[in-house]
Amino acid sequence: MAVKVVIPTPLRQFAGKKDSVEIDASTVGEALAGLTSQFGDLRKHLFNEEGKLRSFVNVYVNDEDIRFLQKDQTPVHESDVISIVPSIAGGSLICCICS
Amino acid sequence: MPTLTSAPTLQLSNDEILRYSRHLIMPEVAMDGQLKLKQAKVLCIGAGGLGTPLALYLAAAGVGKLGMVDFDVVDYTNLQRQIIHDTDDVGRPKLESARDTIRDINPNVEVVPYETHLNSENAIDIFKDYDIVADGTDNFPTRYLVNDACVLLGKPNVYGSIFRFEGQASVFYAKEGPCYRCLYPEPPPPGLVPSCAEGAVLGVLPGIVGSIQALETIKLILGKGKPLIGRLLLFDALDLKFRELKLRKNPDCPVCGTHPTVTKLIDYEQFCGIRGEEHVPETNVPEITVKELKQMMDAKKPFVLVDVREAHEYQICRIDGSKLIPLGDVPKRMHELNSADDIVVHCRSGVRSAKAVEFLMKSGFKKIHNLQGGVLAWARDIDPSMPTY
Numbered sequence: 149m150a151v152k153v154v155i156p157t158p159l160r161q162f163a164g165k166k167d168s169v170e171i172d173a174s175t176v177g178e179a180l181a182g183l184t185s186q187f188g189d190l191r192k193h194l195f196n197e198e199g200k201l202r203s204f205v206n207v208y209v210n211d212e213d214i215r216f217l218q219k220d221q222t223p224v225h226e227s228d229v230i231s232i233v234p235s236i237a238g239g240s241l242i243c244c245i246c247s
Numbered sequence: 248m249p250t251l252t253s254a255p256t257l258q259l260s261n262d263e264i265l266r267y268s269r270h271l272i273m274p275e276v277a278m279d280g281q282l283k284l285k286q287a288k289v290l291c292i293g294a295g296g297l298g299t300p301l302a303l304y305l306a307a308a309g310v311g312k313l314g315m316v317d318f319d320v321v322d323y324t325n326l327q328r329q330i331i332h333d334t335d336d337v338g339r340p341k342l343e344s345a346r347d348t349i350r351d352i353n354p355n356v357e358v359v360p361y362e363t364h365l366n367s368e369n370a371i372d373i374f375k376d377y378d379i380v381a382d383g384t385d386n387f388p389t390r391y392l393v394n395d396a397c398v399l400l401g402k403p404n405v406y407g408s409i410f411r412f413e414g415q416a417s418v419f420y421a422k423e424g425p426c427y428r429c430l431y432p433e434p435p436p437p438g439l440v441p442s443c444a445e446g447a448v449l450g451v452l453p454g455i456v457g458s459i460q461a462l463e464t465i466k467l468i469l470g471k472g473k474p475l476i477g478r479l480l481l482f483d484a485l486d487l488k489f490r491e492l493k494l495r496k497n498p499d500c501p502v503c504g505t506h507p508t509v510t511k512l513i514d515y516e517q518f519c520g521i522r523g524e525e526h527v528p529e530t531n532v533p534e535i536t537v538k539e540l541k542q543m544m545d546a547k548k549p550f551v552l553v554d555v556r557e558a559h560e561y562q563i564c565r566i567d568g569s570k571l572i573p574l575g576d577v578p579k580r581m582h583e584l585n586s587a588d589d590i591v592v593h594c595r596s597g598v599r600s601a602k603a604v605e606f607l608m609k610s611g612f613k614k615i616h617n618l619q620g621g622v623l624a625w626a627r628d629i630d631p632s633m634p635t636y
Contacts, residue, residue: 157411167486204435211490211491235408235434237410
């Protein structure tokens with residue numbers, strides 16, 4: 149079942165310049181795993197070394213923050229939209245090759 | 248939502264009645280609302296991209312006292328979006344320029360300039376006299392500082408942020424909803440936020456987001472409508488789409504939660520991992536100066552000059568003979584370089600090229616140097632005819 153994942157501007161450069169990607173998934177965790185296996189460069193921007201979502205990146209299913217749902221176990225359905233919403237500040241560019 | 252100001256005791260002059268007549272004839276503002284505006288004290292942090300529409304509209308709307316914090320000087324790169332400043336203002340302190348513009352728009356507004364770098368020592372003192380704080384600075388240390396100070400003082404914080412074509416806005420008011428730390432408990436580590444492409448933004452975008460901040464500020468003063476408390480507005484200028492996300496108060500929030508661990512202001516530069524000058528390379532890589540580079544060229548020494556900026560920056564200006572490999576392409580294109588050659592790497596100011604040099608050294612390149620100060624230093628010291636950006 150395909151859900152839409154909306155990629156924010158700062159992270160599009162790591163997602164083939166796409167603004168959204170359709171991923172087959174039944175939970176948020178599956179969708180993000182699918183996304184980062186398709187776009188490996190995204191992984192370090194979304195997850196820390198322990199594989200946890202970074203504290204300056206929030207993920208929403210439709211308009212609800214998954215931290216207040218079932219986190220990465222939050223189920224997703226056909227018409228749901230997953231949004232990745234990082235903190236942004238005046239043009240600072242989230243980029244780095246040094247890894 | 249209760250109004251933030253007490254019952255107005257002021258009166259409007261006949262000139263003011265005429266000036267604000269388009270407000271006075273609408274029931275949502277009317278005389279009561281206009282007097283609330285006149286009595287209101289709003290602090291704008293920053294007189295830049297977001298601060299411009301904030302200050303201009305709040306002044307025009309008749310906010311009585313407008314504090315402004317900024318210590319910057321107007322430069323040419325500001326004029327594309329900071330329309331509170333004119334071409335003639337280049338070189339002047341932003342606060343002087345902003346105060347003059349505001350005075351031209353509405354002489355009834357009392358402008359209180361704070362020409363200082365907002366920090367943990369002065370924030371509480373500056374904030375305490377104001378009803379509402381509107382953050383137009385858009386950098387992480389100031390954002391966390393403003394948030395924490397507003398939570399500690401119980402004041403609403405009208406937030407806006409921009410990135411290229413994308414904007415965010417909300418009202419963080421811990422008394423009635425979440426604060427910024429409920430949304431993002433911690434800032435990104437500095438390693439993931441280099442300042443290389445700072446400030447890339449479409450000029451109209453801060454105009455729109457800053458206007459939304461002005462609108463929310465006025466709504467809070469009037470006590471009308473539904474404020475952006477508990478909601479994060481996302482604006483995509485390219486698709487022209489507004490979206491809205493729900494924000495919830497985090498009971499574990501370190502500053503506004505049930506057991507706060509932040510009970511006074513901290514060192515926010517340290518919290519955000521930022522120390523010293525922004526453009527100083529973070530690593531100790533071998534460097535050469537632009538003068539040394541010029542000598543190498545004049546002596547016709549064989550070497551390879553690599554430019555790690557983006558193609559659109561290369562179009563603006565370049566050092567003759569340089570080979571363009573944008574930083575992000577370096578890992579997959581380093582086979583185009585020969586580790587037996589002498590290599591000089593440069594970018595705009597030297598930060599990105601230091602990262603590239605560090606990366607290439609890890610990959611076995613030894614005869615490699617970073618150009619100190621990048622094309623900015625080249626334009627300043629070697630070729631003054633080169634445009635800079």
